[in-house]
């Protein structure tokens with residue numbers, strides 16, 4: 001049953017360029033919006049457009065009262081300054097949670113961000129829904145990107161886990177991951193996390209989405225995670241699959257953030 005909130009939530013997505021994976025994600029987001037009654041608007045700009053053109057569209061959506069969430073699909077072309085663009089989104093409409101003010105609040109005790117980034121939020125939601133305790137547990141996050149690894153580590157810390165972050169310069173990462181009750185991997189390296197990296201009974205959340213060649217697949221490739229799934233299943237107590245794991249959760253959290261935003265903006269009118 002749909003709850004009436006007195007307004008139709010609106011999500012605006014800005015896509016720049018012709019990356020196939022970005023086009024797929026944007027299409028999936030649009031379909032998901034339609035399925036729950038969120039109005040989705042999309043602007044598709046050519047790869048060689050200027051940063052100013054992107055900023056102009058953001059300004060338009062910032063002022064548009066039918067838009068409650070603005071998402072600029074990343075990565076942007078290399079001639080644009082990503083931080084300039086993300087800074088331009090009104091924080092009240094920053095459903096991706098990538099604005100530096102939202103990230104800053106996520107990092108501060110006693111402060112609340114207006115929005116939490118969707119992928120890390122989806123990871124924590126999975127742990128909650130499956131009743132895996134986080135408080136007091138040892139958690140290892142592999143990867144420290146602004147959009148996944150770093151906010152995932154901040155969120156786990158807010159949930160009272162003891163968090164270690166592993167990255168490309170970490171020596172002997174498997175010695176660290178073997179101590180973890182919870183592993184969140186967001187690296188982009190197919191099958192990197194082997195069974196031998198995992199403590200028996202640990203919970204593994206695999207964010208990685210990596211295409212690997214597969215002549216038997218209709219697309220010529222298939223998607224695998226960062227985690228060697230078959231090995232991990234034998235040792236861990238739970239492992240998220242790729243595809244069909246964190247990816248769909250990311251989209252679900254985007255819809256949730258858009259709904260939260262519409263309710264909040266509407267209630268202040």
Ligand SMILES: NC(=O)C1=CN([C@@H]2O[C@H](COP(=O)(O)OP(=O)(O)OC[C@H]3O[C@@H](n4cnc5c(N)ncnc54)[C@H](OP(=O)(O)O)[C@@H]3O)[C@@H](O)[C@H]2O)C=CC1
Pocket residue numbers: 119142143144145146147148149166167168169170173186187188189207208209210246247248250
């Ligand atoms: N399921 C979903 O919804 C989403 C999935 N993804 C997927 O998650 C993965 C990560 O994405 P994203 O965070 O954007 O990627 P980035 O490339 O921005 O970051 C990768 C991180 O992994 C670290 N890293 C790279 N190689 C190694 C290694 N061998 N050992 C340890 N750490 C390593 C890097 O370290 P350093 O900082 O030292 O360079 C970096 O911090 C990708 O596969 C991406 O497709 C991303 C977003 C959403």
Ligand SMILES: Nc1nc(=O)c2c([nH]1)NC[C@@H]1CN(c3ccc(C(=O)N[C@@H](CCC(=O)O)C(=O)O)cc3)C=[N+]21
Pocket residue numbers: 024025028071072073074075096118119209223242243244245246247248250251
């Ligand atoms: N501003 C911005 N916000 C993002 O949240 C953002 C972004 N830019 N850039 C790229 C990454 C990646 N990302 C995914 C979302 C859904 C799936 C997803 O649904 N994947 C399906 C498979 C899809 C397929 O078959 O190709 C699955 O895992 O089952 C994957 C990846 C969001 N990102």
